[in-house]
Amino acid sequence: MHPWKRGRKTKQVFHCSFSDIKGKGKKNLPQRKKPETAAKQAPAQPAAKGKTDDLWKKGVTWVNSPVGKAAAACAATILFLGTVALVTVYVLNYKKHAQVLAAQQKVRDFANTYYPKWNSMNDYGKFAMVVNLSDYFVNLTMLNEELQLEIDDVRQKLNSGWRVFRWNIYLFSDDKVSWPVAVNRCQEVNTHLASITTQEEELYIDTEARNKRHNFWIGVKKNPKKPHGVEWISGVDTKVTYWDRSTGQPDAETGEDCILISNVCPLLSCWHDYPCFLQTKYVCKKSPDPKFMGHMP
Structure with a gap:
């Protein structure tokens, strides 16, 4: 064959092969989108605005519905009450501050x-x-x-029936009881079995016992460990004793630990010791509380 023809034929064959390859390449490779096409496929902005409009319409529709109107009325009531409460608190605090x-x-x-x-x-x-x-x-x-x-x-x-002497009052009982019972009887009326602190007081009780012609328990009891061998149940210190020395008081007989005022005795010497179970009358005494008296004369 002529060389020229051979070359032409070859060129034609090559051209056909290149076209086939090129066609196949375009089919397999990802194609680039043109700018105009990409712009057409992008989401349109007016779509979001449309959603907002839909929500607004739904909200308006809900507000105009019975449920929405009831909710709006409730909210308005709560707002009104809250405002009233705040104003009230302010006014009260202002008044309180003014009062202070x-x-x-x-x-x-x-x-x-x-x-x-x-x-x-x-x-x-x-x-x-x-x-x-x-x-x-x-x-x-x-x-x-x-x-x-x-x-x-x-x-x-x-x-x-209580009697007054100076700052104290006394009850000379009518009933007869033992010495321990006499202590309780006086305590029941917020007093104590009479304690004697002055010679004038001793003379007063001795005289009353003589006039009433009866013996009376007083609030003193034998205690060898105390001064003068006796102690007052009221807690008063024993400074002076008034034993009836004419009868040998106090005698040495055992069991005679409680003391009474005898109605047959020299005045200011009327203490007799007797068994505590002996039943006789008693003297209760009430003294004023020092916090009410100050310094008593």
Whole structure:
């Protein structure tokens, strides 16, 4: 074959092969999208706006529904009540603050009037002094209440036959009991079996026993460990004894540990020791509380 023809034929064959390869390559490789096509396939912005409009329409529809109207009314009520509560709290706090300021001013005025030297103090010092003074008045009020109870008790006892001697009142009983029972009888009426602290008191009880013509238990008992060998159940120290020496009192007989006032004896010498189980009358004594009396004459 002619060389030229052979080359032409070869060229034609090569051209056909290249086209086939090129066609296959385009089929297998991923194709690049053109800018215009990509722009057409991008999500459109108006779609999101459409969703917002749909939500707004649904909200309006819900608000106009019976349930929405009821919820709106409830919310409005809660808001109104909350506003009223806040205003009320504010007004109350304002009034309370005003009252505190007024009270503080009254304290200052009282302090300056009651004790002019407090004028030189600051508010803290004045308030402290007024608080102390207030505590004093409170204690005084409580003391007055106790004093009133004490007065009522004494008045009742005087109406029941108790006798008065100096600052004390006495009950000379009509019933006869043993010495321990006599102690309990006096304690039941908030008193004690009579203790004797002065010669005048001893003379008074001796005289009453003689006039009533009867013996009376008193609140003293033998105790060898105590001064003068006796002790008062009231806790008063024994300074003087008033034994009936004319009859040899106190005698040495055992079992005679309790003491009574005899109605047959020299005055100021009427103590007799007797067995505690002996039944006789007794003397109860009530003394005023020292906190009410101060220094008694």
